[in-house]
Amino acid sequence: MNPIYLALDLPRLDAAVALAQKVKGHVGGLKLGLEFFCAHGHHGVHELAKVGLPIFLDLKLHDIPNTVAGAMQAIHVLQPAIVTVHAAGGRAMLEDAKAAAGDHCKVVAVTVLTSLDDADLAATGVGGTPHDQVLRLADLAQEAGLDGIVCSGHEVGEVHRRWKNGYLVVPGLRPAEAGHLADQKRVVTPRSARDAGASVLVIGRPIARAEDPVAAARAIEATL
Numbered sequence: 004m005n006p007i008y009l010a011l012d013l014p015r016l017d018a019a020v021a022l023a024q025k026v027k028g029h030v031g032g033l034k035l036g037l038e039f040f041c042a043h044g045h046h047g048v049h050e051l052a053k054v055g056l057p058i059f060l061d062l063k064l065h066d067i068p069n070t071v072a073g074a075m076q077a078i079h080v081l082q083p084a085i086v087t088v089h090a091a092g093g094r095a096m097l098e099d100a101k102a103a104a105g106d107h108c109k110v111v112a113v114t115v116l117t118s119l120d121d122a123d124l125a126a127t128g129v130g131g132t133p134h135d136q137v138l139r140l141a142d143l144a145q146e147a148g149l150d151g152i153v154c155s156g157h158e159v160g161e162v163h164r165r166w167k168n169g170y171l172v173v174p175g176l177r178p179a180e181a182g183h184l185a186d187q188k189r190v191v192t193p194r195s196a197r198d199a200g201a202s203v204l205v206i207g208r209p210i211a212r213a214e215d216p217v218a219a220a221r222a223i224e225a226t227l
């Protein structure tokens with residue numbers, strides 16, 4: 004199965020549908036995040052579902068347990084294959100999110116965003132490195148019964164050794180020629196993340212902003 008999920012962070016629904024239709028032969032799923040969901044809601048998800056690929060709802064839910072469980076129930080109707088919550092929401096929130104998700108949806112916990120480095124993490128009051136914090140939150144997610152986590156390619160190898168059947172989602176991926184998309188700080192190539200044990204490779208702008216998105220997706224696929 005193709006591990007690439009295309010991140011559709013586009014403001015226009017017609018553009019997102021057109022891009023998904025173009026590259027659907029070269030990716031394994033579609034990732035719809037906050038930008039997409041806030042702009043297009045359930046209607047937008049239904050439109051993208053028509054493309055026929057699994058839908059990953061990257062909503063990064065983070066609230067008290069009752070609220071997150073309610074949100075999970077509210078998205079059942081969209082039949083997502085994967086949903087994200089923030090591991091920092093704590094064990095009860097993670098357990099309640101998983102219980103509310105139903106049997107056919109993987110719930111994965113975001114550990115430390117790939118846009119953060121050591122200094123950013125320290126500024127939020129978290130001691131230790133992103134690596135330490137990812138391992139701590141991965142253990143918490145596993146104990147809470149989640150399916151897996153989101154982390155960067157810098158940590159995925161170590162998480163894979165500790166959690167063999169964990170479903171490991173890795174964004175912050177850059178083929179060498181897309182290195183200029185610099186808001187991501189903990190970055191590796193798609194191939195390196197896959198070799199280290201990633202189950203899902205999340206890739207957005209290196210495909211969506213390429214001059215030829217089909218060629219870009221095909222080129223990335225060929226490296227795996």
Ligand SMILES: O=c1ccn([C@@H]2O[C@H](COP(=O)(O)O)[C@@H](O)[C@H]2O)c(=O)[nH]1
Binds near residue numbers: 011061187
């Ligand atoms: O730690 C995280 C968690 C989620 N993301 C999301 O992945 C994509 C990456 O897009 P690119 O354009 O390939 O950088 C985007 O939708 C993020 O919201 C992440 O980057 N890091």
